Amino acid sequence: MQIQLDRTTRTPLYRQLAQQLRRRILSGELPPGTRLPPERRLAAMLGVNRSTVVSAYRELAAEGLISGHVGRGTVVIDHRRPAAPEWPAGGVPWPQLFAPLASLLYDPALEDAALASSRSDVISFATGLPAPELYPISVVRQLLDEALHREGPRLLQYCPSEGYPPLREAIASWSQRWGIRCSPDQVLVVSGSQQGLYLIARALLEPGDLVAVEAPTYVGALQVFRAVGARLLPVPVDDHGMRVSVLEQALEHRRPKLIYTLPTFQNPSGVTLSLDRRQRLLELAARAGIPVIEDDPYRELWYEAPPAPPLAALDDAGVVISLTTISKILFPGFRIGWVIAPWPVIHQLTLVKQLVDLDTNPLMQWAVWAFIERGLLLPHLETLRPAYRERRDVLVAALRAELGTALRFRVPGGGLYLWCELTEGLRARDLLPEAAQRGVAFTPGESFFPDPTVGRAFLRLNFTYPAPATLVEGVRRLAAALRALQTAHAVRERASAPIV
Numbered sequence: 001m002q003i004q005l006d007r008t009t010r011t012p013l014y015r016q017l018a019q020q021l022r023r024r025i026l027s028g029e030l031p032p033g034t035r036l037p038p039e040r041r042l043a044a045m046l047g048v049n050r051s052t053v054v055s056a057y058r059e060l061a062a063e064g065l066i067s068g069h070v071g072r073g074t075v076v077i078d079h080r081r082p083a084a085p086e087w088p089a090g091g092v093p094w095p096q097l098f099a100p101l102a103s104l105l106y107d108p109a110l111e112d113a114a115l116a117s118s119r120s121d122v123i124s125f126a127t128g129l130p131a132p133e134l135y136p137i138s139v140v141r142q143l144l145d146e147a148l149h150r151e152g153p154r155l156l157q158y159c160p161s162e163g164y165p166p167l168r169e170a171i172a173s174w175s176q177r178w179g180i181r182c183s184p185d186q187v188l189v190v191s192g193s194q195q196g197l198y199l200i201a202r203a204l205l206e207p208g209d210l211v212a213v214e215a216p217t218y219v220g221a222l223q224v225f226r227a228v229g230a231r232l233l234p235v236p237v238d239d240h241g242m243r244v245s246v247l248e249q250a251l252e253h254r255r256p257k258l259i260y261t262l263p264t265f266q267n268p269s270g271v272t273l274s275l276d277r278r279q280r281l282l283e284l285a286a287r288a289g290i291p292v293i294e295d296d297p298y299r300e301l302w303y304e305a306p307p308a309p310p311l312a313a314l315d316d317a318g319v320v321i322s323l324t325t326i327s328k329i330l331f332p333g334f335r336i337g338w339v340i341a342p343w344p345v346i347h348q349l350t351l352v353k354q355l356v357d358l359d360t361n362p363l364m365q366w367a368v369w370a371f372i373e374r375g376l377l378l379p380h381l382e383t384l385r386p387a388y389r390e391r392r393d394v395l396v397a398a399l400r401a402e403l404g405t406a407l408r409f410r411v412p413g414g415g416l417y418l419w420c421e422l423t424e425g426l427r428a429r430d431l432l433p434e435a436a437q438r439g440v441a442f443t444p445g446e447s448f449f450p451d452p453t454v455g456r457a458f459l460r461l462n463f464t465y466p467a468p469a470t471l472v473e474g475v476r477r478l479a480a481a482l483r484a485l486q487t488a489h490a491v492r493e494r495a496s497a498p499i500v
Contacts, residue, residue: 002118005046013048014055025065025076028094032078036066044433045115105223109444112432116441123474125442125461128416129332134387136380140367147366155362161350163189164365170372171338179313180340188346191360193297193325193337194220199349200293200321201228209257214242216448216455218267218295221260232450239410241273244280251288258291264307265298268448268460269419270412275308286317296324300381302414303389318342326368328416329381334364388464391471395463398475406482418461426485428459434481440474
């Protein structure tokens, strides 16, 4: 839920807030039963006084759109009011027609982080973006000018659903650098790896199927699997990646349809699956006949030494479906990713893709092809790695200086994130409002676990998007927020202590 308050207009902030919430309620984006953020939390996220939120909620309550309940908070109610301005008389009752998918995917922790990050005065550690100042914009401008001049009419038409053929060839060749042996026919170009993950889930999963996932794991994967009705089998992670021995024990009693893993600089934990565990995972999967989805968007972003070979390079049994993207190393806005898999899988995924978007943007595919084929991508990576290593080290040093032992973390060898754990029994969701009040945001860790109660002490910090000086200032604000939470926690502890 994105809320933008314009402080330059004469419209009161509470009225702007009420208007935006009203629009989302009447459109069905916030269906009946949706719990709205508590007044203090929403005020902290938006950087406004609590009275602003109180006034907006009162206005919506007077219109019969929301209701406050002791113990339940403020919830959207079934208004069924066709007389509201945004709801034309005789119109379709949209909220009654929506499938329960939106409410199934609603995550209040992620909503809180998005609300705080949307403010211009907030330093956001919540994003998963590369550094925009390192984008090779001038090179891309020249490439796109060339593409439109030479092949504009063709690149502005549809292209094969499997992808722009020269790009598929370039991807097959590029993948050989890591030992992945594939032909262009085993490559499917997708509109970002998130689409690839969705296509895999739609093609291979049915409601009730079991999927083994790491705990924690990528929140987008959890959302996709839940959206198709899959059940989740969490497998814990340690410093060496997925605990394959735990998965092996689970396979004695349960039979997942898929195994999903981010084996290299995992999101969110930053850990990398060791070589012996990679080999054991492939042995288990081959023996049981279970496909392994290898989600590998961070492989190229290593900062000390290259990681172990990808699962797809070690796979002799044809059980791996490899998934990656250009978003983390070039431009997220290009929305270019790819799947490498046995040809029958590629064929089935292509059929599903044709139901979604027919093809991936041909012009952007041409630009990625040119980057790979003309030797531009490797030099770009050689620019990114030292810059991101510096930012990681700046964040680590600032956290150690400002927070000391109040925050535990491991230093990742690559990727985009630092995975942190609060000590002293504190919860990341309680820290977020304090942080937002001081102009800093992060992603609470509970969203990355199949069981959110497991991850309440964790938070994820991105170090690639903010500039080094911004990282330091962000940590200073985060430390101030943590001190405020520690003080409040100590007061509550004293108040609840028994009198003897």
